[in-house]
Amino acid sequence: MSKPVVATTSLAGCFGCHMSILDIDERILDLIELVEFDKSPINDIKTFSRECDIGLIEGGCCNSENVEVLRDFRKHCKTLILVGECAIMGGLPALRNNIPIKECLEEAYLNSPSVTENEERIIPNDDELPIILNKVYPCQEIVKIDYYLPGCPPRADLIWETLVALIEGRKPKLDYELIKYD
Amino acid sequence: MSVVKFIIDGVECIAEKGEYLLQAARQNGIYIPSLCHLEGYKPRGSCRICNVKVNGRLMTACTTPVADGMDIENDTPELRDIRTAILEILFVEGNHFCPACERSGNCELQAQIYRHQIMAPRFPFQFPDRDVDASHPNILKDYNRCILCKRCIRAIKDENGKSFFAFKKRSHKVEISMDPTMKENLTEELAQRAMEVCPVGALLRKEKGYDTPIGKRKYDKQPIGSEIETAK
Numbered sequence: 001m002s003k004p005v006v007a008t009t010s011l012a013g014c015f016g017c018h019m020s021i022l023d024i025d026e027r028i029l030d031l032i033e034l035v036e037f038d039k040s041p042i043n044d045i046k047t048f049s050r051e052c053d054i055g056l057i058e059g060g061c062c063n064s065e066n067v068e069v070l071r072d073f074r075k076h077c078k079t080l081i082l083v084g085e086c087a088i089m090g091g092l093p094a095l096r097n098n099i100p101i102k103e104c105l106e107e108a109y110l111n112s113p114s115v116t117e118n119e120e121r122i123i124p125n126d127d128e129l130p131i132i133l134n135k136v137y138p139c140q141e142i143v144k145i146d147y148y149l150p151g152c153p154p155r156a157d158l159i160w161e162t163l164v165a166l167i168e169g170r171k172p173k174l175d176y177e178l179i180k181y182d
Numbered sequence: 183m184s185v186v187k188f189i190i191d192g193v194e195c196i197a198e199k200g201e202y203l204l205q206a207a208r209q210n211g212i213y214i215p216s217l218c219h220l221e222g223y224k225p226r227g228s229c230r231i232c233n234v235k236v237n238g239r240l241m242t243a244c245t246t247p248v249a250d251g252m253d254i255e256n257d258t259p260e261l262r263d264i265r266t267a268i269l270e271i272l273f274v275e276g277n278h279f280c281p282a283c284e285r286s287g288n289c290e291l292q293a294q295i296y297r298h299q300i301m302a303p304r305f306p307f308q309f310p311d312r313d314v315d316a317s318h319p320n321i322l323k324d325y326n327r328c329i330l331c332k333r334c335i336r337a338i339k340d341e342n343g344k345s346f347f348a349f350k351k352r353s354h355k356v357e358i359s360m361d362p363t364m365k366e367n368l369t370e371e372l373a374q375r376a377m378e379v380c381p382v383g384a385l386l387r388k389e390k391g392y393d394t395p396i397g398k399r400k401y402d403k404q405p406i407g408s409e410i411e412t413a414k
Contacts, residue, residue: 085281088302090309092282098311138307148302152281176405179299181280181292182396 004053004167007077008040011066012093012136013059016153017084018042021056023156034167039076048076054166055080056159057145060090061137065130074143079166081147083159085181087139088148094136101132151180188252190234199250203243204232207256213407214256215265215294217272217381218331219244226332229272231265231294240264262298269294270303277309277326278382284391285383287399291329292382293406312357318365320373321385325357328384334358337379338372346372358384 010018018041024031038052039045055077061067074080085091096104109115109123139145147166149158158178165172184199190212197206202225207214218229227245234243235255243256255261272291280286312325334347335358346368350359360368368376376385396402 082302085279089307092279094307094309095279095282097309135309140302141306150301174299176296177403179296179301180402181295182283182286 003034003036005038005050006035006040006054006056006163007038007048007052007073008042008056009058009069009073010041011057011059011069011087011139012062013084013086013091015041015058017058017087020151020153020156021083021159024160025156027160031163034164048072052077053079054163056083057081057087057139058083059086060093060139061133061142062093063130063132067133067137067142070139070142079146080143081149081162082139082145083149084154085150085152088150089138090136091152094138097135101134105132152182155180186248186250186252188248188250188254190254191256191258197248199248201248203234203236203241203246203248203252203254206248207243207254208410211411211413212256213410214243215297215407216244217290217294217329218333220333220337220379223333223336226336229329229331230268233261233264233268235261265294266298266300267304269298269300270305272329273300274303274305274307275310276329277312279326283327283383284386285327285380287394287396287402289383289401290381290406293401296401297405297407310354316388318360318368318388320368320370320388321360321376322388323358323360324384324386326384327382328358329382330356330358331381333379333381334376334385338368338376340364340367346376 008018022028037043038050039048055073057070057073057080059066061070082088086093090097105123109118110121147162149162151158155178158174161172161174161178185196186199188195190207190210193212195206195210195212197209204214204216204219214232214234216232218226219232225244227242230242232243233240236246237253269291273295278291280292283289286292314325315323335345338346340346344364346360346364347358348361349356351357373387377387
């Protein structure tokens, strides 16, 4: 039997959740025995090369590219798992949800004290750039999600136990200390 | 005082007549989850987390006096689901950014969510537009996190028994406000107490926070209520 195939991505996230995946330490050796990776920043494969069994999503949707990637994941992955607060509730990027887009962009590119070299006062709007959404959307509001792993980041043991349980086809055994929202 | 006998989830319990169910259960080593309840203060029954079934009917345990022969359901799948739904509603209804909150790890809403093992709410997040009021020198009010439990209104009073806090506005716009004529009398001690009675991070003492490391906070290792259950 071939190994289950895993894909991962970071949408509007900080890659902290991917760091937490790596935080399984030496079990990463068991992981490569257990699964194969397809599209993922871990192996730098940019596009899906086959159908996957498990998709891990970090980060919420803050622009059109995030939505596209998320839908692509839903299309190619049998089981989709949200990893971390940002994917589940927007997380810190969602702090902008009650601030008008115009204000956000002006703060970022024109008015913030850290803006030193923008004499033409340009706000990037090239056609090549993804369009920023009116607010940051939790992933489950865009596509159907199968499982949720909360945490900022989710504890490595939570990710590990969930993955292994899913592959072994059993219910994960989740201790109290594994489920945290921070 | 007369003693009454009652049953919770098949376990025989005794308590003094007139005691509220929530307290009576805790005296018998049974934890009924609660959020708006504050020991020593008049119960309000606003959060509904403590819903139990008394002789088949839903009642809030914090406001129901215990009576002889009551047959109470507490830890059943049905009640757990009701409580979980309420917790999820409270969570999506505000802006609860746990990773950035000073209260995280010591927050009772979060602790109940942990206790009920909620991985994600079933309801869509509302992202309400709410303010932060940092105008007072001692206390910071973050309306994004307020769950309107009225604990601060009930507990923070001056020497004449007058509340510093009150509800302002109506319906979903309700918010906690401070009596402007009493603002100056809110001492640092009272601000500290206000922060302690607030179950979430809506009332914070200024220039204080993140002083307990992760792993040593109140609900990092043990679920809320476990101290009552282990005392049994």
